[in-house]
Amino acid sequence: xxxxxxxxxxxxxxxxxxxxxxxxxxxxxxxxxxxxxxxxxxxxxxxxxxxxxxxxxxxxxxxxxxxxxxxxxxxxxxxxxxxxxxxxxxxxxxxxxxxxxxxxxxxxxxxxxxxxxxxxxxxxxxxxxxxxxxxxxxxxxxxxxxxxxxxxxxxxxxxxxxxxxxxxxxxxxxxxxxxxxxxxxxxxxxxxxxxxxxxxxxxxxxxxxxxxxxxxxxxxxxxxxxxxxxxxxxxxxxxxxxxxxxxxxxxxxxxxxxxxx
Amino acid sequence: xxxxxxxxxxxxxxxxxxxxxxxxxxxxxxxxxxxxxxxxxxxxxxxxxxxxxxxxxxxxxxxxxxxxxxxxxxxxxxxxxxxxxxxxxxxxxxxxxxxxxxxxxxxxxxxxxxxxxxxxxxxxxxxxxxxxxxxxxxxxxxxxxxxxxxxxxxxxxxxxxxxxxxxxxxxxxxxxxxxxxxxxxxxxxxxxxxxxxxxxxxxxxxxxxxxxxxxxxxxxxxxxxxxxxxxxxxxxxxxxxxxxxxxxxxxxxxxxxxxxxxxxxxxxxxxxxxxxxxxxxxxxxxxxxxxxxxxxxxxxxxxxxxxxxxxxxxxxxxxxxxxxxxxxxxxxxxxxxxxxxxxxxxxxxxxxxxxxxxxxxxxxxxxxxxxxxxxxxxxxxxxxxxxxxxxxxxxxxxxxxxxxxxxxxxxxxxxxxxxxxxxxxxxxxxxxxxxxxxxxxxxxxxxxxxxxxxxxxxxxxxxxxxxxxxxxxxxxxxxxxxxxxxxxxxxxxxxxxxxxxxxxxxxxxxxxxxxxxxxxxxxxxxxxxxxxxxxxxxxxxxxxxxxxxxxxxxxxxxxxxxxxxxxxxxxxxxxxxxxxxxxxxxxxxxxxxxxxxxxxxxxxxxxxxxxxxxxxxxxxxxxxxxxxxxxxxxxxxx
Numbered sequence: 001x002x003x004x005x006x007x008x009x010x011x012x013x014x015x016x017x018x019x020x021x022x023x024x025x026x027x028x029x030x031x032x033x034x035x036x037x038x039x040x041x042x043x044x045x046x047x048x049x050x051x052x053x054x055x056x057x058x059x060x061x062x063x064x065x066x067x068x069x070x071x072x073x074x075x076x077x078x079x080x081x082x083x084x085x086x087x088x089x090x091x092x093x094x095x096x097x098x099x100x101x102x103x104x105x106x107x108x109x110x111x112x113x114x115x116x117x118x119x120x121x122x123x124x125x126x127x128x129x130x131x132x133x134x135x136x137x138x139x140x141x142x143x144x145x146x147x148x149x150x151x152x153x154x155x156x157x158x159x160x161x162x163x164x165x166x167x168x169x170x171x172x173x174x175x176x177x178x179x180x181x182x183x184x185x186x187x188x189x190x191x192x193x194x195x196x197x198x199x200x201x202x203x204x205x206x207x208x209x210x211x212x213x214x215x216x217x218x219x220x221x222x223x224x225x226x227x228x229x230x231x232x233x234x235x236x237x238x239x240x241x242x243x244x245x246x247x248x249x250x251x252x253x254x255x256x257x258x259x260x261x
Numbered sequence: 262x263x264x265x266x267x268x269x270x271x272x273x274x275x276x277x278x279x280x281x282x283x284x285x286x287x288x289x290x291x292x293x294x295x296x297x298x299x300x301x302x303x304x305x306x307x308x309x310x311x312x313x314x315x316x317x318x319x320x321x322x323x324x325x326x327x328x329x330x331x332x333x334x335x336x337x338x339x340x341x342x343x344x345x346x347x348x349x350x351x352x353x354x355x356x357x358x359x360x361x362x363x364x365x366x367x368x369x370x371x372x373x374x375x376x377x378x379x380x381x382x383x384x385x386x387x388x389x390x391x392x393x394x395x396x397x398x399x400x401x402x403x404x405x406x407x408x409x410x411x412x413x414x415x416x417x418x419x420x421x422x423x424x425x426x427x428x429x430x431x432x433x434x435x436x437x438x439x440x441x442x443x444x445x446x447x448x449x450x451x452x453x454x455x456x457x458x459x460x461x462x463x464x465x466x467x468x469x470x471x472x473x474x475x476x477x478x479x480x481x482x483x484x485x486x487x488x489x490x491x492x493x494x495x496x497x498x499x500x501x502x503x504x505x506x507x508x509x510x511x512x513x514x515x516x517x518x519x520x521x522x523x524x525x526x527x528x529x530x531x532x533x534x535x536x537x538x539x540x541x542x543x544x545x546x547x548x549x550x551x552x553x554x555x556x557x558x559x560x561x562x563x564x565x566x567x568x569x570x571x572x573x574x575x576x577x578x579x580x581x582x583x584x585x586x587x588x589x590x591x592x593x594x595x596x597x598x599x600x601x602x603x604x605x606x607x608x609x610x611x612x613x614x615x616x617x618x619x620x621x622x623x624x625x626x627x628x629x630x631x632x633x634x635x636x637x638x639x640x641x642x643x644x645x646x647x648x649x650x651x652x653x654x655x656x657x658x659x660x661x662x663x664x665x666x667x668x669x670x671x672x673x674x675x676x677x678x679x680x681x682x683x684x685x686x687x688x689x690x691x692x693x694x695x696x697x698x699x700x701x702x703x704x705x706x707x708x709x710x711x712x713x714x715x716x717x718x719x720x721x722x723x724x725x726x727x728x729x730x731x732x733x734x735x736x737x738x739x740x741x742x743x744x745x746x747x748x749x750x751x752x753x754x755x756x757x758x759x760x761x762x763x764x765x766x767x768x769x770x771x772x773x774x775x776x777x778x779x780x781x782x783x784x785x786x787x788x789x790x791x792x793x794x795x796x797x798x799x800x801x802x803x804x805x806x807x808x809x810x811x812x813x814x815x816x817x818x819x820x821x822x823x824x825x826x827x828x829x830x831x832x833x834x835x836x837x838x839x840x841x842x843x844x845x846x847x848x849x850x851x852x853x854x855x856x857x858x859x860x861x862x863x864x865x866x867x868x869x870x871x872x873x874x875x876x877x878x879x880x881x882x883x884x885x886x887x888x889x890x891x892x893x894x895x896x897x898x899x
Contacts, residue, residue, distance in 0.1 A: 017809065033535050035647065040539050043760075050758050050804060050813060058810050060327060062500040064540045066641070067425055068331040089644050114471055115810040122448065125328050129440040133433035134392045138312040138710045139383070141390035145347060148401030158394040158419060161426060165330055194392045260440060 005031035006092065009100040010045060012057055015113050022113065024102070034093035038081065039064060039071065041092055042103075059117040064088040066229065069164030072171070073117055074104040079168035079227040086166060086229045106167050108176035110213045121167050123213040124181060126260045130209035131202035132185040134194050153191055160187040162230045169224035169232075175216030180224040182210050183240035184232050190243050200247035205257055207244050212259035264517075264868060264884045267671040268372040273890045274355075277376040280672070281715055285722035292317030294726040296480040297717065298465055299323070300452045300507050302435065303332030304428055304702060305685025306486030308709025311434035314443035316714060318721075321478055322435070323447045323467060325502055330432045333488060333500040334705060337424025338545040339408060340416035341702040343381040348405050350413040354378045357415065359891060361700060364410040364590065365665070365693020366842035366858065367893045368523070368866075370886060372672060373691045380711040381703055385417055387710055391430040395419050408698040409546055410590050416699045421545060421637050427702055431709070451815070452507040453743045455483060455514045455681060458735045462681035466739045468747070470815060473807040475744050477731035481724055482680045482717055485511060486709065489664035489686040491524065493823045493830065494775070495767025497661035498530060498543040508668050508687050509822040516676040517868035517882060519669035519689030521826065522834035525696055525843050526776050527662035528594035531645055532614040541660040542645060544617075544638055546698045549587045549594070551622035551631065552655065554578050556615050560605035566616055566654050577601060585898040592695045592843045592856070593898060595659035599776045600854070602658070609656045618654035659776060663701060665692045665843065666833075669868040669884075673716035674708060677868075680720065684708035689866065694842025747807050750817050755800030759816035762797055766790065766820070766827055774831050779847045783835045787828060794824045829869055829879060836881065839863045851895070860893050 008029045015022025027049075032041055039061050046056035062070040066086040075081035081090045095101060103117065111119040149157075163184035170176050186203050189195030195202070218237060225234045269280040287295070295318050299310040302324040310322040326332065346352040357378040362369055389395060389403070395417050396404040405414040419426040438444040447467070454466040456477065464479040490505035491497035512518045529544045557564070558575045577597060579586045589597075598615050601607065608614050623631050628651060632639070639650045646656070667690055668676050668683035675682050685705040692700060729736075773786035797820065805811040840849040840856035841863070849857045866884040 033537070035534050036537060037539070037645075040537060043539055044537060046812075047758055047760060050802060053804055055805050056812055058812055062326060062331055062502050063333060063336045064501060065336050065498075065542055067422065068326075068333070068335050068500065070326060070331045085644060089641070091644070091647070093647060118810065121327060125330070125436065125439075125446075125448075128330075128433065129436040133437045134390065135437065136387070136390040136434075137315045138308075138387060138434070138714065141383075141386040144345070144385045144389040144395075145402050147389060149397050150401050151397045151399050154394055154397040154401075157392075158396075158426075161394050161419075161429065162422065164425075165328070188394065189392050192392050192394070194390055 006034060006097040008032060008095065008098070010103065011100060012103040012117070013105055014057065014116055017115055018112055032092050034091065036092045037064070037088060038075070038090040038092065039088050057117065058115045061088060067164060069166040072106050072119065072166060072168070074106060074171055076102050079106070079171040080229055084227065084229055084231070086164070106171040108170045108215070110176065110178070110215050111167060111170065121165070123215070124165050124167065124178070126213065127178065127182060127206055127209045128185065129260055131198065131205035132189070134189060135198060147193055149192060157188045157191040160184045160191070160232065160236055163232050164230055166229065168227050168229060170215065172223040172227035173216065174221065174223065175219060177218045177224070178210050178213070178215040179218040179237050179240065180228065180232055182206050183236035186243055187236040187239045190239065199243070200251045203240065203243040203247045204251060208257040209259050262677070262870065262882055264669070264677070264882050265671060266370065266884055267673060268370065269672065273371060273375050276372050277379055284715055284719035287718045287722045289317055291726070293319060295319065295721050295724070296321065296728065298478055298480040298483045299486060300465065300484065301332070301486035301488060301687070302329035303334035303486060303488060303685065304431055304705035305687070305709040306484070307332070307428065307431035307435045308706050309484055309486060309684060309713050310444055311431060311438050312710055312714045313717070314438035314441070320438070320444040321447065321480065322444050323450045323452060325449065325451045325470060327448055329435055329446065329448070330429060332428060333503050334428045334702070335425045336500065337702055338421045338543065339547055340406065340418035340423045340699045341384065341427065341706070342408070342415050342699045343385045343417060343703065344378055344415060345382055345385060347403060348414045352413040352415050356413065357381060360411045361691070361697060362693065362891055363896065364695060364697035366695050366856065366896060367693065367860070367864070367888065367891070368841050368886065369691050369693030371888060371890055376712065377691045377704055377707050380707045383711055384703065384706045388427055388430050391433060393419065393426045393430040406547070409588055410697040424702060427706065431706070452487070453510060454739050455511045455678070456736055456739045457514060457678065458729055458733060461679045463729050464731070464736060466743050471810050473809055473811065475740055475747070477736040477740055479729045479731050479736065481721055482682065484682040484684060484713065484717070485668065485687050486684045487687045489667065490823070490826055491661040491664055493766065493827050494661040494770050495763050496533060496538060496541050496771070498527060498541050501540060504819040504822070505826050506819050506822045508683065509826055511668060511676065511678070511681060512871050514678065515871065516678050516681060517669035517870055518666070518829060519866050519868040520666035520833065521830045521869065522774065522837060522844050523665035523694050523842065524661060525591060525663040525665060526595045526659040528591055528598055528659045529617065529657045530660035531642065532609060532656055532658035533611060542641070543660070543662060544642060544655070544657060546591070548617060548635060548638060551634070552587065552617040552619050553621060554587050554615055554617055556601050556606040556608060566608070566618070575606065582898045589898045590695065590697070592845070595776055596845060598657070598659055614656040614658045616654040617657045619650060620654065623651065661771070661775070663696055665690055665694060665696055669866065673719060674713050675716070675720065682713060682717065684713055694844055747814065747818070750801070750821070751803050751805070751807060751814060753801040753803050755802050757796055757800050758802045759813060759820045762793055762801070763816070763820045763823065766793055766824060769793070770827050770830070774834050777845050777847055778834050780835060783831050787831045790824065790828045790831065794828070797821060797824055832879065833867055833869065836867060837863055855896070858895070
């Protein structure tokens, strides 16, 4: 492992709170090891700011193992930076010595900035609340092996279920569409026998909630799948379109859906 | 104080069934008259909150993350145990019970562990019904794999993301109840205090992490599902936000803290590099199925791994434990890795690492087979270390991972404070002194889905419906105290940042109260931790105000509790003059260097009572462990 210190110019979005106007601030940074993770680089910068009595940069992060979906960051114009990993799995060796690095929050109307690089992604939670579940009370399940699921189907459902809800798909999309996120959950449950009873209603409600949140329309450019750190496939969007269409033309669910606030 | 574990009478296998019949029930129509607070929404908390709401109770749930889907349960890789015996290997509830209690080095309650084994099968059924995509065989049936400490394959898994899928299952059940209005979800909110009214837990004080608003919430019962405290070591496999604050504040209010020194240091983690690392990453235990652990036979050998001939490689686990080899339990594997490095055999730049080598497996099974099994882990390793594990052996070193200790609870999962419950990793749990792989997910979901929904009713059925308004004097007092305390922290303008103090605490805890402990070292560690507590009070560097998103304040608030917890862990480790599971006191070992228990003097749960912190020693209460169904033996993996 090499351990030479590198220098960077960090240009980062600072915004005091949701109401305040933000701007890009510049911070020079020295002695950064290429083996350090991107977020550890920000930790170092934050400690330096704190030592100077300045407010550290707020950014979301938690597991730092690429699975919780809490970290975000638009780095040099790409969601989660230059690799198709989460930001927490990105290391400084992916950046040249003396490089200028731009860091911005996710930019999408349904993801308003809370402070600095932290955005509000509760719109995703409300979409799941709209129908991203199987109605099954605790204690009322049959024996697990009574539900047979062919391996190929189980594997496909698992791939769709791998979505970590980070929002990179929305950030990468020029329309800020949430179709990849919604399609991952709709696909998982549409593929599995457990999801059949609520299949139509689920597609209708989740799409209605997605629209109510203000996410843009999908034009199938595929930027979402290209940036997805969990390689959620565009095939899911095609499936969501089929699910939605067939639900709309055959559903007996005639009541008007009232979006969750 | 007399500790009553409330273990029901009767034979081991009938206790839970009888107890479920004997608990008082709340009329379905009256359940909506009760409010329950659930703090933490990982596996245990989300499962409990959703199940309470399904029953009809009103739930207020809290988490510090931006969504309940982010809780650190999500990072569990390997799997979840259950006694289904789908593999026809002779598994049973009793075998799962026995493996678990033996794995915990005979320091857990028989009745709790047996109940855990009993409900394990219901968990798998429930999760499958929710749409959790467990791995399947070609015929469509569920697949199983093996894990350490057991001779049967009873582990259910979803690729290397079992925790994620189980959490998303519980999150979906919780989401359904949020939409129905039965659960009110408070995200980005941290618990600061438990409020006691007339000797009962009747609410909590929280801080909104975005606005800084300190608020009071009232309820008929409070459930803490706030996880473990491995971050006391600063560097651990836990998430950055994982903290002990909720449990510790309950402890300060009188809840006993049990076995704090029982911590699990997981053997296969990516070693520390440099001095500015923020966390450690686990590599699944399953890797030890095909990887061989070794160090060079010569101390301080600086050759590259591939240049060291076979005869000069010391496969120390295989030589020392011919029966279990590389698959010894976690505590044994960790201790041996540390021992080899301490003796000067360590590898890598820091010399604090051992090799985990897949060369022979790749030769035997082919690269493709290894890729299919562990591809995602190998990729993650390469991403972090910039080294290719298909060509060079992995370097690994143990890292803090899980804490078996926690808030003391009775059989109903209630702490000694009436109306206050602790579930999942937050309680002192069913794992004794060492947890087996794939058992944490099992316990979290068992508590949340299938234990507390019954036992909380037994308590609520005896309680009046009256709600306590949050302008009650006790709430106002707690609000004022917590506001004043945060202001006092914010006013400190010293030179040490919260992270600096935390890193120093972590180093002390790892060196003196980690994988191996001595009376002398622990006494020294206590002095060092007390000095740090002093620094925190007098030389802390703070910025900003309380009325905003203030990450420095969040950290300081958590570090303060870790500093007090650290001292208690040291005291507990000093008190326990034996070695058991993850607690290894160098003075107490067998001639072969294995953990030597002292069942005559230490077959008890050490439950500590808070008496005012700084300088005032906590009071020890003992709950004797009675073993009527298993024979206490020296664990052997030779």
